[in-house]
Amino acid sequence: GELMDVRDGYLYLVAVDGFRISMRRTKVQSDQNFKVTVPGKALTEINKILETEEDSVATISFTGKHALFTMNNTIVLTRLLEGQFLNYQRNLSMDFSSKVIVDKQELLDSVDRAALISRESKNSPIRLDIQDKTMLITSNAENGTAHEEVPIELEGNGLTIAFNPKYYLDALKAVSDEKIEILYSSALTPCIIQATEGEDYKYFILPIRLHN
CATH class of the missing domain: 3.10.150.10 (DNA Polymerase III, subunit A, domain 2)
Structure with missing residues (x-):
């Protein structure tokens, strides 16, 4: 319900x-x-x-x-x-230590392309390497590897975090704003995706633990 x-x-x-x-x-x-x-x-x-x-x-x-x-x-x-x-x-009111601001459509397109690889492997997550001005998006599966790069604005610390690609795409598709914020604290705690202005939409999503 x-x-x-x-x-x-x-x-x-x-x-x-x-x-x-x-x-x-x-x-x-x-x-x-x-x-x-x-x-x-x-x-x-x-x-x-x-x-x-x-x-x-x-x-x-x-x-x-x-x-x-x-x-x-x-x-x-x-x-x-x-x-x-x-x-x-x-x-939805948790405190977060870092924030990424990114173009929603550019991130959506990049994640969607990377997810094409992960769809061939049901348990394959997408990996986000958040750096100072860039987010690197990778996906690995038996049939290949996908690499995408998106420019971002970062406030706080970078990190590497992974998500179920379907859940992440669902969140991005639901936001109509051009710019979005991604709030996070660590690779093992939830993040929130929301519009940069207003409180009309929030999407709370749990990450997937990466195995080295």
């Missing part, structure tokens, strides 16, 4: 799995603060409806253990999930 956290005039939509947390923030009209967990499949269907509607505005109401989404002539009723949702705010 996905968390809908409404507070102070914003909707925070949060999805989690064992390796990552995705948070998207958008303004809403609401005089109440509340949290509910909605099945992910229902939200996927609602998103498809909104993409086909000219007036992409949804009204959400709650009836006991259900949520009612009204979009023009379409109404979707879905049950709410019970149980405690992960404290995502604690994870």
Whole structure:
């Protein structure tokens, strides 16, 4: 399920799995603060409806253990999930010692090309060597090795860190901004990918341990 956290005039939509947390923030009209967990499949269907509607505005109401989404002539009723949702705010507000600023599309294209090699080997991560002005992206598999290089701005210390290429690409594809920030502290602790301005998107992702 996905968390809908409404507070102070914003909707925070949060999805989690064992390796990552995705948070998207958008303004809403609401005089109440509340949290509910909605099945992910229902939200996927609602998103498809909104993409086909000219007036992409949804009204959400709650009836006991259900949520009612009204979009023009379409109404979707879905049950709410019970149980405690992960404290995502604690994870997304961690302190980080270093920050990379990079062109999102350039990084996305480079990681995508490097990931072509790793796709042939299910357990092959992409490796990021973060240096003063450059990020070196490499991927090794039985069928070859890929090398990419992207210019960056670095605040803090460089390091070498590795990720599941699919998870990393998912994070980059979800951001619409031209520039992004990558926050990290070490090769074994999570990093956060977010826009350089505003708090509308955060993606928390766990790295993969590199074996020498």
